[in-house]
Amino acid sequence: MGDRLPAPPRERKPALAALAALLVLAGALGATMLVMQAGDRIEAIKITERVPMGGVIPESAMTSVLVADDSSVNYVRWEQRGQLKEELRAATDLVGGTILVGEMLTGEETLPDDEVIVGVSLQPGQFPAGLKAGDTVAAYWVGRERNSGDEETSTQQTVITEEAHVSVVHGGGDSIGNTSLPVTLRVARADAAALTRAASAGEVSLVIIPAAK
Missing domain, CATH: 2.40.30 (Elongation Factor Tu (Ef-tu); domain 3)
Structure with missing residues (x-):
């Protein structure tokens, strides 16, 4: 009367266990990469409204944005914004949402002759x-x-x-x-x-x- 039926042995699934371990490891590596990339970011200038060619860029048209530091891109850094009002003008028409780079600026007059x-x-x-x-x-x-x-x-x-x-x-x-x-x-x-x-x-x-x- 007190005897119990023997329980079936649990089926081991080593493949699923290995997959779970890989997923955990991948997640940890991804988080590590995000942290490393965040440390390589710089604070650059983003244009928030249209600035015509030849115009001085007002501070009201600038905001800061974090971008990945890339030596091949000449980003204008946020701490350089004072130079824009004093020395530089837009070398071309700038539209809102543009990340500002040095090639978009000039210290010379950009007006056509007419x-x-x-x-x-x-x-x-x-x-x-x-x-x-x-x-x-x-x-x-x-x-x-x-x-x-x-x-x-x-x-x-x-x-x-x-x-x-x-x-x-x-x-x-x-x-x-x-x-x-x-x-x-x-x-x-x-x-x-x-x-x-x-x-x-x-x-x-x-x-x-x-x-x-």
């Missing part, structure tokens, strides 16, 4: 909110015509230039109260005189031209 840099000071209402470096804009003269008696007649809106490129926005693109917003534009040389005259009179308005899809 373009010039013009500064304008805009009042609230003369520029769209969120205006930023890299935007393409049209510039309008928004003055009032005067008759021969020097009396104002009608308001005029004349296109000064159909295409200008914003190089720098001093202040982030928004104006508080009655504070003016200085903006640096890259424009065709032929439009510079008219734009400068209108800007000196405070009669310039900018309109952002949406990028072509």
